[in-house]
Amino acid sequence: xxxxxxxxxxxxxxxxxxxxxxxxxxxxxPDYSAAYVVLETDAQDGLEGHGFVFxxxxxxxxxxxxxxxxxxxxxGRNVEKLLGNMGTTxxxxxxxxxxxxxxxxxxxxxxxxxxVVNALWDLxxxxxxxxxxxxxxxxxxxxxxxxxxxxxxxDALTREDALEILGRALPGRAARTEELLAKGYPAYTTTPxxxxxxxxxxxxxxxxxxxxGFTQIKLKVGADLADDIRRLRTARSVxxxxxxxxxxANQRWDxxxxxxxxxxxxxxxxxxxxxxxxxxxxxxxxxxARGVHPIPVxxxxxxxxxxxxxxxxxxxxxxxxxxxxxxxAGVNENIAILxxxxxxxxxxxxxxxxxxxxxxxxxLSMFDFVAVSGTTEERYIEFVDHLHEHFVxxxxxHSGAYWPPSVPGAGTQMIAxxxxxxxxxxxxxxxxxxxxxxxxxxxxNAGTTEA
Amino acid sequence: xxxxxxxxxxxxxxxxxxxxxxxxxxxxxPDYSAAYVVLETDAQDGLEGHGFVFxxxxxxxxxxxxxxxxxxxxxGRNVEKLLGNMGTTxxxxxxxxxxxxxxxxxxxxxxxxxxVVNALWDLxxxxxxxxxxxxxxxxxxxxxxxxxxxxxxxDALTREDALEILGRALPGRAARTEELLAKGYPAYTTTPxxxxxxxxxxxxxxxxxxxxGFTQIKLKVGADLADDIRRLRTARSVxxxxxxxxxxANQRWDxxxxxxxxxxxxxxxxxxxxxxxxxxxxxxxxxxARGVHPIPVxxxxxxxxxxxxxxxxxxxxxxxxxxxxxxxAGVNENIAILxxxxxxxxxxxxxxxxxxxxxxxxxLSMFDFVAVSGTTEERYIEFVDHLHEHFVxxxxxHSGAYWPPSVPGAGTQMIAxxxxxxxxxxxxxxxxxxxxxxxxxxxxNAGTTEA
Numbered sequence: 001x002x003x004x005x006x007x008x009x010x011x012x013x014x015x016x017x018x019x020x021x022x023x024x025x026x027x028x029x030p031d032y033s034a035a036y037v038v039l040e041t042d043a044q045d046g047l048e049g050h051g052f053v054f055x056x057x058x059x060x061x062x063x064x065x066x067x068x069x070x071x072x073x074x075x076g077r078n079v080e081k082l083l084g085n086m087g088t089t090x091x092x093x094x095x096x097x098x099x100x101x102x103x104x105x106x107x108x109x110x111x112x113x114x115x116v117v118n119a120l121w122d123l124x125x126x127x128x129x130x131x132x133x134x135x136x137x138x139x140x141x142x143x144x145x146x147x148x149x150x151x152x153x154x155d156a157l158t159r160e161d162a163l164e165i166l167g168r169a170l171p172g173r174a175a176r177t178e179e180l181l182a183k184g185y186p187a188y189t190t191t192p193x194x195x196x197x198x199x200x201x202x203x204x205x206x207x208x209x210x211x212x213g214f215t216q217i218k219l220k221v222g223a224d225l226a227d228d229i230r231r232l233r234t235a236r237s238v239x240x241x242x243x244x245x246x247x248x249a250n251q252r253w254d255x256x257x258x259x260x261x262x263x264x265x266x267x268x269x270x271x272x273x274x275x276x277x278x279x280x281x282x283x284x285x286x287x288x289a290r291g292v293h294p295i296p297v298x299x300x301x302x303x304x305x306x307x308x309x310x311x312x313x314x315x316x317x318x319x320x321x322x323x324x325x326x327x328x329a330g331v332n333e334n335i336a337i338l339x340x341x342x343x344x345x346x347x348x349x350x351x352x353x354x355x356x357x358x359x360x361x362x363x364l365s366m367f368d369f370v371a372v373s374g375t376t377e378e379r380y381i382e383f384v385d386h387l388h389e390h391f392v393x394x395x396x397x398h399s400g401a402y403w404p405p406s407v408p409g410a411g412t413q414m415i416a417x418x419x420x421x422x423x424x425x426x427x428x429x430x431x432x433x434x435x436x437x438x439x440x441x442x443x444x445n446a447g448t449t450e451a
Numbered sequence: 452x453x454x455x456x457x458x459x460x461x462x463x464x465x466x467x468x469x470x471x472x473x474x475x476x477x478x479x480x481p482d483y484s485a486a487y488v489v490l491e492t493d494a495q496d497g498l499e500g501h502g503f504v505f506x507x508x509x510x511x512x513x514x515x516x517x518x519x520x521x522x523x524x525x526x527g528r529n530v531e532k533l534l535g536n537m538g539t540t541x542x543x544x545x546x547x548x549x550x551x552x553x554x555x556x557x558x559x560x561x562x563x564x565x566x567v568v569n570a571l572w573d574l575x576x577x578x579x580x581x582x583x584x585x586x587x588x589x590x591x592x593x594x595x596x597x598x599x600x601x602x603x604x605x606d607a608l609t610r611e612d613a614l615e616i617l618g619r620a621l622p623g624r625a626a627r628t629e630e631l632l633a634k635g636y637p638a639y640t641t642t643p644x645x646x647x648x649x650x651x652x653x654x655x656x657x658x659x660x661x662x663x664g665f666t667q668i669k670l671k672v673g674a675d676l677a678d679d680i681r682r683l684r685t686a687r688s689v690x691x692x693x694x695x696x697x698x699x700a701n702q703r704w705d706x707x708x709x710x711x712x713x714x715x716x717x718x719x720x721x722x723x724x725x726x727x728x729x730x731x732x733x734x735x736x737x738x739x740a741r742g743v744h745p746i747p748v749x750x751x752x753x754x755x756x757x758x759x760x761x762x763x764x765x766x767x768x769x770x771x772x773x774x775x776x777x778x779x780a781g782v783n784e785n786i787a788i789l790x791x792x793x794x795x796x797x798x799x800x801x802x803x804x805x806x807x808x809x810x811x812x813x814x815l816s817m818f819d820f821v822a823v824s825g826t827t828e829e830r831y832i833e834f835v836d837h838l839h840e841h842f843v844x845x846x847x848x849h850s851g852a853y854w855p856p857s858v859p860g861a862g863t864q865m866i867a868x869x870x871x872x873x874x875x876x877x878x879x880x881x882x883x884x885x886x887x888x889x890x891x892x893x894x895x896n897a898g899t900t901e902a
Binding site: 109111152257282315 | 481482507508509520560707708729738755756
């Protein structure tokens with residue numbers, strides 16, 4: 001029997017805006033950041049649970065404060081009881097009668113719960129000596145559905161539906177695990193396509209992507225139509241006709257504008273249009289999907305919870321569902337979303353990149369392949385080659401695939417030195433040149449038109 | 452020319468859970484709270500801008516931290532420039548390229564922006580010597596549409612649509628202002644209907660409501676069907692057939708459950724069913740609206756932004772739109788929502804109660820009557836008789852109506868002594884008995900099933 005003795009948070013930020021890595025039509029100057037949480041226990045094993053919310057700079061302190069607000073829920077609690085029934089633990093955190101007013105189930109408070117839930121899963125996987133994907137894939141269908149909160153889902157997915165989906169996949173689990181270990185899980189790369197990159201850099205990185213075995217790349221679009229056409233022509237000429245090219249507008253357009261803009265890009269054989277408009281606009285995405293057909297619409301990285309995903313599926317508003325490891329309330333809610341996607345027969349291609357999103361989300365796709373959807377057909381996990389060196393178990397991506405992690409845990413643990421060096425604003429990476437970067441002042445740092 | 456010199460926040464909480472005021476099927480033990488903000492300037496007039504986010508206890512500190520994170524956007528800025536173009540100011544805050552990741556446009560960060568925007572409007576109204584409703588009703592249609600961000604709305608409401616709506620109402624403004632001053636704005640009362648009240652208290656308060664001139668009351672439902680039937684029978688027998696009775700399930704049900712449950716309550720002649728399910732579930736509300744027809748469906752107090760409201764209207768998912776003064780990003784976004792409602796011909800009956808929501812939202816309905824929809828037909832502002840004594844200009848409700856405030860400002864300013872006494876956890880109202888109330892520990896204070 002052991003007890004949680006501490007919940008600590010760190011505001012970790014990487015000065016990525018200096019290089020325009022991660023730049024797109026909406027996110028012009030991101031400083032990739034993590035509101036990071038560590039759970040400690042008094043157990044002799046010395047194991048900790050690590051989790052985080054990914055943000056892009058300002059507000060990372062608010063996100064960390066929200067995680068800290070969950071300390072009274074966990075510190076002093078029995079670890080075995082918390083981890084032994086993660087469904088109950090999830091509901092206890094998400095449905096707290098006072099905290100839920102701050103969402104409900106969306107935004108800063110919901111993501112904070114996600115970080116803590118993921119840290120608990122990290123601890124649980126470490127205790128059981130398994131990587132998270134294998135831990136989840138070893139659980140029975142009944143144990144898995146117990147993790148899911150079906151509240152607000154029952155008009156689209158019931159507990160019985162979920163049991164049927166998981167039961168159907170049960171016999172093939174062993175064979176698919178072998179297949180996963182032998183072939184990896186398909187990846188696509190966004191590395192060439194950031195909006196701030198020159199055409200020369202785009203060409204070079206696109207060629208490297210093909211050489212590295214990727215069969216799909218993704219380009220950011222939406223700031224300037226002429227630029228988009230030129231960059232797509234460049235990319236297509238470099239990769240040839242057999243490599244897929246997806247595009248991502250990062251919520252830049254209204255409905256009519258999205259349809260019009262995409263009509264000019266269709267000639268480049270677009271694999272999907274991602275985030276054409278507000279991530280909240282289910283009916284707008286449905287209209288866009290009809291308007292850009294047969295180009296599939298992809299969205300999900302900013303989708304706030306399972307209730308929105310349910311409606312996107314009900315309305316046929318997305319054809320590619322992009323889960324994110326750190327947007328919703330953690331592993332449990334993502335399992336609900338994977339089950340919804342399976343029920344509606346829609347493919348899941350996770351959003352990744354950021355800080356640690358690749359490390360975390362790969363577990364969910366691998367679990368999905370082994371125990372839920374049973375397929376990797378036309379499915380890819382996003383790959384962005386940023387910041388992996390800061391993780392204790394960085395992703396292993398080569399030959400166009402993610403290779404399954406074998407180390408116990410959820411992949412969410414950063415190197416201790418990174419936490420110290422990039423702590424904002426006191427870590428050495430910030431303290432030395434904060435005046436220069438302007439990250440604490442608003443001079444030249446505000447997003448759009450200044451007042 | 453003047454400058455904003457300080458943005459300060461206070462975590463104000465009222466120990467309402469001790470009396471079960473405000474209790475309902477989801478919010479079983481609320482401590483009504485405000486994350487409160489004051490903007491100070493160096494102008495000689497000594498005027499301040501006051502605003503707040505309403506919460507129900509835990510997490511109010513997180514909300515205050517989010518407001519504090521906006522200080523670098525405002526402190527040191529020119530006041531006349533900020534107030535002179537509130538549309539630009541709004542966009543600058545809402546579309547900050549880094550902060551928006553924390554929503555986008557939802558939850559803790561969006562509500563924080565709402566508090567600051569409302570504080571700016573409070574300051575602007577005080578400077579112009581007008582109550583907010585009169586200030587807004589004195590602006591030209593062009594000035595008003597400049598306040599609205601039409602991004603993500605254009606498939607339902609364009610700038611031209613909004614100008615037409617406002618232009619149509621222009622000739623009648625003076626007459627309706629006179630009518631408003633003479634007759635007030637209709638109110639309904641929730642005071643009798645809290646779930647924690649005994650049948651005796653319900654009867655007594657319902658009878659008082661009728662005597663006080665209210666023509667509609669509202670009862671909380673959704674925890675226990677037999678209780679709901681008994682309480683509705685009691686209420687109906689007290690108020691007679693001519694008083695409207697609305698019911699509010701506070702998000703308790705799934706879709707099928709809502710339709711089934713309401714079939715048992717329909718005999719009591721229900722004025723509307725409020726928040727039958729998740730506030731995020733547009734398609735679910737649309738299905739419920741079809742299923743409970745002709746009972747109207749009401750929702751909005753937890754509706755996160757104008758993009759969700761747009762879809763609720765597009766899908767005919769609500770027949771009564773309930774704006775809230777402190778959920779979306781302040782006055783500007785609520786004007787967008789009022790315009791959407793006018794475009795779709797749907798009536799607006801604001802959510803109020805809480806802390807200061809009545810004081811704030813009355814300005815929006817009065818402005819709507821004078822300058823947007825031009826009608827109060829079947830429209831009522833919610834009235835709950837709680838905590839008004841803490842405001843510098845408490846609402847004036849009598850004869851079943853809200854009477855228009857005449858004091859300059861947005862109605863959002865609390866009494867200084869209240870801010871001191873109810874500051875959590877150090878104000879005298881908390882410090883003396885915090886051990887007793889358990890508000891800082893989780894013992895017996897967690898919302899649902901404990902882990």
